[in-house]
Amino acid sequence: MSGSEVKTNMDALVKELNQHSYNYYVLAMPTIADYTFDKKLEELAQLELAYPEFADPNSPTRKVGGDITKIFTTVPHKWPMLSLGNTYNEQDLRDFDERIKKAIGESFEYVCELKFDGLSISLTYDGSKLVRAVTRGDGAKGDDVTANVKTINTIPHQLKEGDVPPLFEIRGEIFMHRAAFERLNKEREELGEVQYANPRNFAAGTVKMQDSKEVAKRPLDCFLYSLNTDKNYFKTHWESLQALKRWGFNVCEHTKLTNSIEDVRSFIKHWENERFKLSYDIDGIVIKVNSYAQQQELGFTAKSPRWAISYKYKAQEVETILDKVTYQVGRTGAVTPVANLKPVQLAGTTVKRATLHNANEIERLDLHEGDSVFVEKGGEIIPKIMNVNLDKRKAGALKIIYPTVCPECATPLIRKEGEVAFYCPNDEACPPQIIGKIQHFISRKAMNIDGLGDETIETFYQRGLIAHISDLYTLHEKAEELKTLERFGEKSIENMLHGIELSKQMPFEKVLFGLGIRYVGETVAKKLAYGVKNVDKLASASLEELTAIDEIGQRIAESIIEYFGKAEHLHQINLLKSYNLKFEVAENEITLQSDKLTGKTFVISGVFENYSREELKDMIESNGGKILSGISAKLNYLVAGDNMGPSKLEKAKKLNVPLISQEDLLELLK
Structure with a gap:
């Protein structure tokens, strides 16, 4: 290649890898496999070594992570x-071992750790x-997320007295167990929201x-694995890990x-298959x-320690037949395609189905009937x-075409602007x-009706007993008629009807x-219930009135309308x-402490420190004041905290509504 071609190639790699780094570290939505990213990074590093004159100062080989999000306060790392x-x-593992031996001799030990697939965190x-x-x-500075991290049960707020250094930093990985992820992702799917990939x-x-x-409300967990202090309290990493356990x-x-290194190899080999029995994801071993x-x-x-290395497992992939x-039609009407596969063993389980997400994914893969496909189960x-093995595609195989009508009721599907999913609008x-x-309505987080389950609802619908909530x-x-149903005795019917009656006491929200x-x-x-107080006001609310309610955006408002x-x-x-179901907020009786704010109206927006x-x-x-649901010319004060919505702020300024802080509010009450 000529010099100009090499430079063009290197510039393209820098641009592509920087975008992938941003997707991974800032957006937390990776669009490329770790292995592919590392290989591209390795290719760029070799080119930079051979052609240093073309090396970009913003090359990802010179950075540790990505950019800093502007949402949280940026804090420099001491280490x-x-x-x-x-x-x-x-x-590569043996080469790493040889480099260690050349530098420090034969007498040393390794600590092997699971490489957790989560979010790195530093705790002070x-x-x-x-x-x-x-x-x-970006490795030099990060975002202060103290308030959020304090919600994680396994992270202690205060340590017991003992041999604890007066000031130290500990590092670890925040992650989510697979069972919790599946449950929470299912809830997102039911709401018609984009699911997280892993x-x-x-x-x-x-x-x-x-x-x-x-x-x-989201069950996060955290493993801690590294201690940093100003002076050495321990001689080895292993000793510090035992101390961390003692400290809680x-x-x-x-x-x-x-x-x-042979013991290290055995450890790596052991966990290559055993990792699938863990309740959380790992993607390698740290040595x-x-x-x-x-x-x-x-x-x-400049980028990494010479005394440590990460051995990463390749994502498991197998070939099978489509x-x-x-x-599948969900309760919100979203139509999700599912690939039904010839059963195959993958990552310790038998795989019969794979997600196809949406119509775009079918088009991207260019799927045909009977295709031989590669299936992956990494993170x-x-x-x-x-992808598809095109060499094995049968002659005359028909292309998979996403349907234009609902597979359940034949209603023409719709696709809203800016969304990838098709929906069946025939929700009634x-x-x-x-x-x-109806299954959602009776669920624990909604009406919590005892004596009713998903299978029962399906049976009742099929028998024509229910067609609406x-x-x-x-x-x-x-x-x-209920007594004629299998597994429905007098006591179970009585319990179910009692549960339905009790649900009438559930609050408006x-x-x-x-x-x-x-x-x-x-x-x-x-937010909506306390913002509008009753269903009639909610039903007649305008887009502007709905988006004035704290944390209600345009997409939610349009869906409500x-x-x-x-x-x-x-x-x-x-x-x-x-x-007699409750369709308005039951206002608690307020005991007035004073009348200092009588006749004054307030809107509260943002996050507050105290x-x-x-x-x-x-x-x-x-103290006699009144809370309004939105900003208008009648508003006396907007109590503004951090991270307040820009639209609220702009509207308040346009209407000359005074902005006050929590301290200003306390002054009004003195």
Whole structure:
């Protein structure tokens, strides 16, 4: 290649790899496999070595992570959070061992650790108290996510007295167990939201959420594996790990001290298959020289320590036959294609199905009937078709065409602008949507009706006993018919009817969530309920009024307007009203502490350091003030916290509404 061709090639690699780094570290939504990324990075590094004159100062070979998100406060790392060199083969591992021996001799030990597939975190303890949690960021500085990290149960806020250094930093990996990921992703699917690809993305997205109360609802975990102090308290890494355990930190039980590279190889081989029995994901093994003195002697490169390396497992992939593509209709009407495969063993399980996500994925793969396909199960929980073996495609094989009508009710499918999924709009007559809606309505987080389960709802629908949510409240009229059903005795019927009757006491926000409006999850339902107070106001609210409610964006607002724009939905709500379900917020009686804020109106927006928004609301109302749902010319004060929505801020300034802080509010109450 000529010099100009080499430079063009290197520039293209830099651009591509920087984008992938941004997707991985900042957006937490990777679009390329780790192995492919590492190979491209290796190719770029070799070109830079051969042609240093063309090396880009912004090359990813000179950076550790990605850019810093601007949402959180940026904090410099006292000790840089460097990345590790990666290898995928035994020869590189032996080369690493030989380099260690040449530098420090034959007498040393290795510590082998599982390489957790999560989000790196740095925790600072001062006086045995957790004072700061910072993400890796670009290695030199990261984001302060202390409030969110404090919600993780396995991270202690205060250590017990003992041999704990007065000030130290500990590093680890935040992750999510697979079972929790599957449950939470299913909830996202039911709401019609984009699902996370794997637990790592879910954990990373959770740590970066604005509201720590929402973070607390998501079950994160954390393993700690590295200690940094100003002076040496221990001679070896292994000793420090034992100390971390004594101090109450969650250290992985599978870490092992070894004496040779052969022991390391055995450890790697053991976990290549055993990793699939773990409740969490790992993507490799980390090998570290044990002695701190020897680590110091070996030193660092610009990007990584010379005394450690990461052996990464390749994502498991197998080839099998595509039998057919079927389509599932969810309760929100989203039509999801599923590849039905000839059963094959992959990552310790028998795989019969793989996700195809949407119509775009079928088009990207150019799937044909009977294709031989490569299926991967790396960090993904659900197997995924990576590509097609075109050499094995049969002559005359028909192309897989995504349907234009609902596979369940034959209604023409729709696709909204900016969305990838197709939907069946026939939500009042499409069987899986009706069944899914009623199952959602009775669920624990919605109406929590005892004595009813998903299978029972399906049976009732098929027998013509129910066709809408409101029909649940007429089942007491069909008691004799219920007795004819298999497995339905008098006691079980009595318990079920009692549970249905008790559900009438559930608060408005639970009823609203139970209706199954697209994008209206448990938290959004609560925001809406307390923002508008009753269903009539919600049904008549404009786009502007809805988006004025805290944390309600345009997409949610449009979905609500669309829902209440259908006569069938209004009819159902009227029926539920007639059965005495609660469709307004039960305002608690407020004991006035003073009348200092009487006649004054407030909107609270943003995140506050010392108080939650509910606490500020109670403070205002107990002193005679009134909370409004949105910003208007009638508003007296906007109580503004951090990370307030820009649209609210802009509207307040346009209407000359005074902005006050939590401190200003306290001054008004003095």
